[in-house]
Amino acid sequence: MAGFQVFAIEPALAEKVRTTLKSPQYGHPAHVELAAGYGPCRACLKQFRVGKEDRILFTYNPLAGLDDYPSPGPVFIHAQTCAIFAEIGKFPEELRSLPLTLEGYGKDRWIIVRERPSAPDIEGSIERLLHTPGVEYVHVRNTEAGCFIARIGRDDVDEHHPR
Numbered sequence: 652m653a654g655f656q657v658f659a660i661e662p663a664l665a666e667k668v669r670t671t672l673k674s675p676q677y678g679h680p681a682h683v684e685l686a687a688g689y690g691p692c693r694a695c696l697k698q699f700r701v702g703k704e705d706r707i708l709f710t711y712n713p714l715a716g717l718d719d720y721p722s723p724g725p726v727f728i729h730a731q732t733c734a735i736f737a738e739i740g741k742f743p744e745e746l747r748s749l750p751l752t753l754e755g756y757g758k759d760r761w762i763i764v765r766e767r768p769s770a771p772d773i774e775g776s777i778e779r780l781l782h783t784p785g786v787e788y789v790h791v792r793n794t795e796a797g798c799f800i801a802r803i804g805r806d807d808v809d810e811h812h813p814r
């Protein structure tokens with residue numbers, strides 16, 4: 652079977668947020684604060700150390716380059732530069748314990764299939780979603796907050812990766 656890749660936000664976009672303190676896509680002011688929650692950071696895909704790390708909140712459209720129908724929402728990244736998650740075929744360990752909803756999108760951003768896998772079944776869920784007919788990519792969302800966390804694509808197709 653084809654593998655998968657979890658895509659964090661792009662490094663250039665993360666750096667632009669840090670240097671301008673604005674949403675690169677919308678221009679809204681970004682907000683810097685001491686982490687009051689676990690996040691996670693949409694760049695390194697690790698959880699924030701509550702009360703110890705600064706984070707930046709900004710408005711982000713994860714559909715840019717994927718679909719004309721945007722879905723802007725609030726996301727956090729570390730205020731300091733961090734290592735963008737870029738491992739192929741691996742699900743970020745610090746996301747595993749979070750309440751996750753995986754959404755499989757087809758054309759026109761239509762949700763074709765959705766699962767809320769338990770931690771041990773995440774890879775199985777990703778495989779099922781990516782192999783569901785019509786699904787082009789998968790979004791990982793926080794079930795409690797509803798926020799976008801990361802996108803998952805097949806590692807043998809990259810034309811859907813927004814650049």
Ligand SMILES: [Zn+2]
Nearest residue numbers: 692695729733
């Ligand atoms: Zn980070």
